[in-house]
Amino acid sequence: MKNPKIYVAGHRGMVGSAIVRALQAAGHSNLVMRTHAELDLTDQAAVRAFFAAEKPDQVYLAAAKVGGIHANNTYPAEFIYQNLMMEANVVDAAFRHGVRQLLFLGSSCIYPKLAPQPMPEDALLTGTLEPTNEPYAIAKIAGIKLCESYNRQYGASHGIDYRSVMPTNLYGPGDNYHPENSHVIPALIRRFHEAKVGGVASVAIWGTGTPRREFLYVDDMAAASVHVMNLKKAVYDQHTQPMLSHINVGYGDDVTIRELAQAVGETVGYAGAITFDTTQPDGTPRKWMDSQRLHDLGWAPTVDLREGLKRAYADFLKHNTP
């Protein structure tokens, strides 16, 4: 299709806005977008009316209720209900109104707490989930299974092809830098920046600094999403199975929290000391995705951690300096 009509759900979020940038850079001009205020995706009637009116050709489902451990623990009902409703409404309305291609975005939290490292796609549903975000993870697993079930029932008869990607930890422009409720990279950027500006002699990091984590720059995630959406069906089918169809999107390499803290400190230009508060818990020793499937499908990231941090800090300064 030459200039497909593409609906990006969640286009004001960190990932959705990166997908919009990637699509526009690739020359797509026929994009449909609605803010949360304009279209509440948990409202089935509103979602059906939207699809009936707009009839997009492709859908990127990057809208979700997301949050850290504290929010997940405090509002588990909202996390499971809203995410299930958004996915079910969008996937079903897309099917009813002739959308042939849809990409659902999940997260690495779908894998069991004790999954092998790196975590391959077939680790899904092999063990107990991390309890703190289990409701969210269950909703994301349901999203994968929605796509697979619609493909299995209607793929041949209606020509639909709904796919899923599971990104590792993301960072970059549009991230949430809230002091208490942000992921590790934006939290470190804020802390080191404030320490630099305030002339603070040392910054203490929680834990030993030895756990390893993987990070992907959000524009790489957007590029991977567009790549997976546009793969020929025969190629996608060759590398996936009808009931094991999701694709991991990782950087391919991980770093210790100590290495990450040093890299953020250098990026920000913080000259003080970095210490580790070993009385605080470390969390899982390693969370690393096996991205071989995506690699075999012809995609690799282009932004390394140093470059990504530089760009993320520039974005932070743009929004956080008077």
Ligand SMILES: NC(=O)c1ccc[n+]([C@@H]2O[C@H](COP(=O)([O-])OP(=O)(O)OC[C@H]3O[C@@H](n4cnc5c(N)ncnc54)[C@H](OP(=O)(O)O)[C@@H]3O)[C@@H](O)[C@H]2O)c1
């Ligand atoms: N950020 C990461 O590190 C990361 C890692 C792995 C996977 N992911 C996945 O990527 C996806 C997007 O995450 P993100 O980081 O871009 O999150 P985000 O910045 O919070 O964006 C989510 C977007 O969804 C919208 N939204 C939420 N509830 C809605 C509703 N009921 N109706 C309509 N829109 C609604 C939000 O709008 P409002 O803000 O107006 O509510 C927001 O624009 C999620 O599925 C997430 O699991 C993210």
